[in-house]
Amino acid sequence: MRAAYRYLAYTIDALILLQAAAIAWAVFGLSAWVEDGNTLSTATMESDETPFPEVLGFAIHGISGTVLIPLVALVLLVVSFFARVPKGAAYAGMVFGGVVVQVLLGMFAHGVPFLGFVHGFWALLLFLVALRAARQAGVADEPVERSAGAAAVG
Template sequence: MRSVYRVLAYLVALEVVIQAAAVAFAVSGLTNWIENGGVLDAAVMQSETIAFNGVIGFIVHGLNGQIIVPLIALLLLISSFFAKIPGGVLWAGLVFLTVVVQVFLGMFAGGIPELGILHGIGALALFAFAVVAARRAEAATSGLEPRASRGTADVA
């Protein structure tokens, strides 16, 4: 079960990379389209006929962020109860909570653009939490505890 936990944690981190790449592709494509004469206004957004190189990035970012990432995070949290990794439930819980916050930030950022800043910061936090969770699983599997939980200090 520790391997499942580790793989799921690394998958969350990978999904953050995919999310960043998808939105960067979308924004780059949209910028190029506008610079070449495309016009983006409410009518175009509501018509759902907008077509530019990169539009798929917005679709991937939205679907991935609202379905795939939450599902993986939920599976990580569930697996954490069985994996018996020191601190594993805590880190999986942080991953899951961060994903929930990210989903809400993404949903409401259209109405409150400043939330986009928090959404970007949240992505970095999610990546870090997922990597820490995965590394704790690796340490538990190899029989090593992470340094912070050993209760000893480094002496130079």
């Protein structure tokens, strides 16, 4: 179970990297498309046509951020109760809570653009917490202390 815990935490990190790459790809594609003389409007955004190929990056960012990462974070939290990783449930709880905050920041940033800045910053913090959780799976259990009255065997 420790290996599953570690794998899930590293998967969160890999998905965060995918998030960053996807949104950068989409924004740079949008920038190039606008520089070519195109205009972005609500009609363009709601159209069934693909205005530029990199628009797929927005979909990747949205789907992985609202479905995939929360699902993996939830599975990590459940696994943490069985993995016997020291402080593993606490780290998994921090990851899951951080993912919930991240999703909410992403949703509300459309109405309050400054939250987009916080959303990006929070992603970096979440990456570090998930990395710490993954590394925690390699930490050995603390030895159980013997009571003073127990006789030494040997």
